[in-house]
Structures are given as C-alpha cells and as structure tokens.
Amino acid sequence: MQPVDRTPPPGDSADGQADLSAESSAPREPESVYLGRQPIIDRKGALHAYELLFRDSPDNRARIFDDVQATAHVVARTVGEIGLSAVLGDHRGFVNMNRDLLFDDIVHIMPPERFVLEILETVTFDARLFKRCEQLRAAGFQFALDDVVALTEPLHEALPYVDYVKIDFLAADRAHIPELAATLKRHGKTLIAEKIETHQDFDEASKLGFDLFQGYFFARPQVLVTRRSNPSRTALLRLLGVLSGEPGIAELEAELKLNPNVVVQLLRLANSSAFKLARPVSSLREAIAATGTRQISRWTQLLLYADGRHLPWRSDPLVQLVGTRARFMELAARVMQPSNEEFADAAFMTGIFSLVHVVVDLPPVEIIQLLKLSREICDAIVEGSGPLGALLRISQAAERGDAPELDSSTGSxxxxxxxxxxxxxxxxxxxxxxFGAHRVE
Structure with a gap:
C-alpha cells in the first residue's frame, strides 16, 4: 500500500537512533536518504510489523515513477544504509513487489525471515509466477496480497501461495466485506484491514475477525532519514572487477577499505539475521568470511544499479535481465562443457557485465579497463566473438524469443x-x- 498525494506530518522517531529524524520541517539534504514505514498492529494495539515505503524527501509523499527502482531503494536503505535493526527492530517488514521484482535478484538481499513480499494488485498470476512463489516460500519468504476489494477467480487461485490478505477498506464495497473476510478466514489466511481511518472502521474490522490493522487511524507513515552512502561509480566498478577474479580475503579486504561506505553496509549485512551468526561481526575480515564473495558481489551490483540520482534504473528490462542472462549463460556453458568450470565462470561474468556499460553510461572499452576482464570476456562483450560471444548472442536471442537466430547460432x-x-x-x-534456491556459500 503506497499512500499517494497525501501530506500528513510524519510521526516522531521511535527507534532511538541518533542518525534518524522524522522532522517534516527539516531542510532536504542532498546527501540524505529517506524511507517511509507504517505500523501494522494487532487486535490489542501491539506492533506486529511495518510496511516499508519509498520516500525521496521528508515530505512523506510517494512519488513513484518506476516500481523496480522504488523497491531497490527501499531494500538498499533498509538492509544497508539505515540497517535492519534501526528500521524493523524485531518485527517483519512488508515490501511491495511487482511481477518483475519477484524474479529479480533484489529478493535475495532480503533475509526471508524478516520480510513479507507484498504482491501488488496489478500483478497477473499464472503458472510461472505460482512456481516462483513456491520457490520463494521454500526459501522462507511469506507473501501478502495487496489491495484486495472483492472475491475473484484469480484471487482464489492465488490463495494457496499467500499468508496474508490485505483488504482495502476505502475501495471495497462495505456490504461485501463480511462475505469476503469470512471466505478468506475459511482458507486460513491472516487478514489485514488496510486504510483504516476512523474508529468506526476499526470497530467494524475487529467484529469481522480481522487479525491485523493498518491506516491513518493508528499512525501515519513515519519518515526515517540518514546520510546517503554513495560510493563512486569508479570505485564500485573497480570492486566488481576484483570480485570477478576470485580474490583472496587479503586482496578483497584491501579493495574494500577504499570503499568505506560499502564497508559500513557490508558490516550491517553480515550482522543481519540472514547469516545467523553466533556473535556479531566486528571486523571487515570477519564480514567478508561470513558474507562470501558471491553475496558481496551481488550487493555491490545492487548499489551500482540502485543509485537513482546518478545511475538510474532503466524503464526497459536491462537491469532486471542481467542476473538471469548471466545464469543462463553459465548453465549453457556447463551443458556444453560439463567439466570446464572456468568456462562456466567466464560465461557468467560475460552475462553480468554485458549490460553494465548501458546502465552506467560508459563506453564498453572503458568499463572493461576498469574491471580488468579477461581477453575472452572482452572480445565477447565488445565484438561478440569467440564461444562466449556466441553464448551471449544465444542468450540475447532467447530473451527476444528469436527462434531463427537461435537456430543459426546453435547450428553454426x-x-x-x-x-x-x-x-x-x-x-x-x-x-x-x-535465485529462489540461493544460499550464501
């Protein structure tokens, strides 16, 4: 649920963090980042969870032009820049997800036991999405259906895959809410009454058996503010280059020390509940060992892609495709040469970096120099030559559904x-x- 075109004064900060502020009168700082959160309470009035909301200023408005970019910012700010403990405490966070995001690597930056994936009302369900939901549920995620207003066939089909159903009290026909709530209760779903704005709304929802409640009657979204962590583009690319070469801990530690903002976020990530460590991580070396280079690489990519002011997400699926393209190429390489792990790794890296130059608006040759990629990967990306170049063309043809090109490339x-x-x-x-089966190794 994203409250739009309303300008309520933010509530006071309740988490005791010295670097967080919810003062609407504070001047907008260009080096600050913002995150909205709205409480979800239980029948006794106790806090159950927060819905996390995109904010780009202290004004408490949702100005969203790209769902993917908005959620990337929410995840990056919650897990890295502000921190899970400061944002959520011991509670779960509900995060809006469109269809593309459910298949995106962003999902796996979030510890599944701390987040509920809130499926937007615009999402179309089909067999492929149901399969994806099964995989993510197996990984530990819970799901919520957002803005439900009526019983529909797609709603019935989606019920086995979700844990929560949020009923919109403003948009739903009040006469039909009792039947809707009773039906969902029979299916064992936890009911959330959202957009509760009066005591009468709350009383009605309580009598109908709703479990949880959200709305302006209880609390308006609060805006958290912290200083922006903004690693430079060149530093992030150089770090990705080091990560692509299977660095030792000492080499990676030295490179990370040149990126202090990344270090701060990495320590927060390592200490998040994703890794279930016996004691808090207190050093960079411990954070590297706990997190692993694969997860560090993915986090660095998220930082590179999620910086909306300087490195904006594109409205086309370039950023969303990079993870699946890389994995597709890696899998294809393993089918071709089952015992050649080096070829599979090179194929994966070719896919990862085949789109970076578009996202960061730098010439491919300049990117390659910064990343210190191998000659084979360079030739594949720049010239489309060699086995890796052929695999890249096959991947691109598969993405387009270009059967003639696939036949030509695989038959040559x-x-x-x-x-x-x-x-x-x-x-x-x-x-x-x-990504649904991903575990940090």
Whole structure:
C-alpha cells in the first residue's frame, strides 16, 4: 500500500537512533536518504510489523515513477544504509513487489525471515509466477496480497501461495466485506484491514475477525532519514572487477577499505539475521568470511544499479535481465562443457557485465579497463566473438524469443549442438528462478 498525494506530518522517531529524524520541517539534504514505514498492529494495539515505503524527501509523499527502482531503494536503505535493526527492530517488514521484482535478484538481499513480499494488485498470476512463489516460500519468504476489494477467480487461485490478505477498506464495497473476510478466514489466511481511518472502521474490522490493522487511524507513515552512502561509480566498478577474479580475503579486504561506505553496509549485512551468526561481526575480515564473495558481489551490483540520482534504473528490462542472462549463460556453458568450470565462470561474468556499460553510461572499452576482464570476456562483450560471444548472442536471442537466430547460432558450431530448443527452454526457466534456491556459500 503506497499512500499517494497525501501530506500528513510524519510521526516522531521511535527507534532511538541518533542518525534518524522524522522532522517534516527539516531542510532536504542532498546527501540524505529517506524511507517511509507504517505500523501494522494487532487486535490489542501491539506492533506486529511495518510496511516499508519509498520516500525521496521528508515530505512523506510517494512519488513513484518506476516500481523496480522504488523497491531497490527501499531494500538498499533498509538492509544497508539505515540497517535492519534501526528500521524493523524485531518485527517483519512488508515490501511491495511487482511481477518483475519477484524474479529479480533484489529478493535475495532480503533475509526471508524478516520480510513479507507484498504482491501488488496489478500483478497477473499464472503458472510461472505460482512456481516462483513456491520457490520463494521454500526459501522462507511469506507473501501478502495487496489491495484486495472483492472475491475473484484469480484471487482464489492465488490463495494457496499467500499468508496474508490485505483488504482495502476505502475501495471495497462495505456490504461485501463480511462475505469476503469470512471466505478468506475459511482458507486460513491472516487478514489485514488496510486504510483504516476512523474508529468506526476499526470497530467494524475487529467484529469481522480481522487479525491485523493498518491506516491513518493508528499512525501515519513515519519518515526515517540518514546520510546517503554513495560510493563512486569508479570505485564500485573497480570492486566488481576484483570480485570477478576470485580474490583472496587479503586482496578483497584491501579493495574494500577504499570503499568505506560499502564497508559500513557490508558490516550491517553480515550482522543481519540472514547469516545467523553466533556473535556479531566486528571486523571487515570477519564480514567478508561470513558474507562470501558471491553475496558481496551481488550487493555491490545492487548499489551500482540502485543509485537513482546518478545511475538510474532503466524503464526497459536491462537491469532486471542481467542476473538471469548471466545464469543462463553459465548453465549453457556447463551443458556444453560439463567439466570446464572456468568456462562456466567466464560465461557468467560475460552475462553480468554485458549490460553494465548501458546502465552506467560508459563506453564498453572503458568499463572493461576498469574491471580488468579477461581477453575472452572482452572480445565477447565488445565484438561478440569467440564461444562466449556466441553464448551471449544465444542468450540475447532467447530473451527476444528469436527462434531463427537461435537456430543459426546453435547450428553454426558443433559445440553448440547440445543446446537444443528443449534444453534452451529448460535453461531459461532455471535461470529465471535460480535465485529462489540461493544460499550464501
């Protein structure tokens, strides 16, 4: 639920963090970042969870032009820049998710036991999405359906995959809410009455058996503010280059020390509940060992892509495709050469960096110099040559659904003959869903 075009004064900060402020009169600082949160309470009035909301100023308005960018900011600010403990305390956070985001790597920056994925009312359900929900539920995530106003066939089909259902008290026909609530209760769902604005609304929802409540009657969204962590583009690219080369802890530690903002966020990430450590991490070396280079690399990519002021997310699916493209290429490389792990790793890195130059608006050659990529990867990205270049073309053709190009690319070399249409279809599906089974290694 995103309250739009309302300008309530933010509530006072209740989390005791010295660097957080909710003063609406404070001047907007260009080096500050903002995050909205609205309480979700239980029948006794106790705090149950927060809904986390995108904010780009202390004005407490939702000015959203891109759902993906907005959620990227919410996740980056909650997990890294402000920190889970400061934002959520011991409670869960509800985060809005559109269809693309449910298949995106952003999901796996969030510790599943701390977040509920709130599926927007605009999402269309189908077999592929249901499969994705099953995978994410197996990974520990819970789901909520947002802005439900009536019983529909798609709602019935989605119920087995969700834990919470949020009923919009402003938009729903009040005469139909009792039947809607009773039906959902019979299916064992936790009911949230959202947009509760009066005591009468709360009393009615309570009598109908709603479990949780959210709305202006209880609390307006609070705006948290902290100073922006904004690593430079060049520093992030250089760090990605180091990460791509399987660095030792000493080498990675030295490079990270050149990125103090990343270090702060990495320590917060390592100390989050995602890693279930016996004691808090207190040193950079411990954070590296606890988190692992793969998760550090993904976090660095998120920082690179989520900086909306300087490195904006595109409205086209370039950023969203990079993870699945890289995984698709890695899987295809393993099918072609099952015992050649080096080839699979190079294929993955080719996919990852094939889109970075578009996102950061730098020439490919300049990117390659910063990243110190191998000649084979460079040739694949810049010239489309070599086996990696052919794999990149196959990946691009698969994304477009270009069957003639796929036939041409796989038939031009005997080594690609194993990539039959059936195999390619399986690889596409696995590449789109592999993040659901991700664990830090």
């Amino acid at each position: 070399n005997a080594g690609f003959a194993v990539l039959t249409p059936v195999v390619l279809a399986e690889l596409q599906f696995e590449a789109a869903t592999w």
